[in-house]
Amino acid sequence: MQKRPIALIVASCIFLFSPLSLTYEFLHGEPVTSIDWLLSGLLPLGLCIGLLRVNRIAWYTLFGFVFLWGVRDLHGLQNTSGNLAQVLLHLFVYTLSLTYFINPRIKRLYFDPRLQWWRTKTRFETHGPAIIEVGAKTHYPTLKNISEGGCFLETPHTREQAQQIFITLPLPSPVPKSSLRLIGEIRWVSSQPEKMGMGIQFLNLSKEDRVNLKKFVAQH
Numbered sequence: 060m061q062k063r064p065i066a067l068i069v070a071s072c073i074f075l076f077s078p079l080s081l082t083y084e085f086l087h088g089e090p091v092t093s094i095d096w097l098l099s100g101l102l103p104l105g106l107c108i109g110l111l112r113v114n115r116i117a118w119y120t121l122f123g124f125v126f127l128w129g130v131r132d133l134h135g136l137q138n139t140s141g142n143l144a145q146v147l148l149h150l151f152v153y154t155l156s157l158t159y160f161i162n163p164r165i166k167r168l169y170f171d172p173r174l175q176w177w178r179t180k181t182r183f184e185t186h187g188p189a190i191i192e193v194g195a196k197t198h199y200p201t202l203k204n205i206s207e208g209g210c211f212l213e214t215p216h217t218r219e220q221a222q223q224i225f226i227t228l229p230l231p232s233p234v235p236k237s238s239l240r241l242i243g244e245i246r247w248v249s250s251q252p253e254k255m256g257m258g259i260q261f262l263n264l265s266k267e268d269r270v271n272l273k274k275f276v277a278q279h
Contacts, residue, residue: 071110190227213256
């Protein structure tokens with residue numbers, strides 16, 4: 060899935076409520092201060108963009124925004140200039156979004172870089188040969204799955220994370236070349252007995268290699 064989940068988009072766009080409301084008030088001649096533009100305009104707009112980009116900073120900014128927004132509205136009520144109905148509406152809208160994002164399952168699903176599936180290539184299961192070269196040593200792991208961005212190699216000869224290796228994959232007959240030699244970086248290592256191996260990310264793919272790799276993945 061290459062697109063962000065609909066629920067994430069909807070929950071993020073809830074934060075457009077304040078900027079739109081502020082713009083409406085400004086266009087109808089109501090007084091709007093620079094603090095209003097900052098707290099009810101730029102901050103929620105930036106937060107909306109950050110959440111749509113799904114970065115961890117935006118998740119933490121969410122709590123700071125809700126705190127500042129709450130202090131601002133409470134201050135307005137104390138000065139009798141605030142609208143109780145508007146404050147309650149704000150409270151409902153932002154509590155709804157906050158409740159969604161604070162859910163541990165939702166937080167991990169969207170903000171753990173390893174689980175942001177819309178940013179990853181579709182991965183296909185396979186069971187074929189491969190050759191890896193690390194320095195002067197050569198090993199023959201089993202290619203367990205592959206995508207256009209990387210693969211998992213099952214082997215007891217694991218190496219350290221972030222180390223670069225050379226990978227050779229035999230290509231099917233429809234592809235002009237007989238094999239594909241790629242540079243890969245070890246992104247994670249599994250030491251579990253039933254799944255011992257390394258997750259590899261392909262690096263510096265040429266246009267020709269990218270085309271051949273795409274054809275290879277298409278075979279699976």
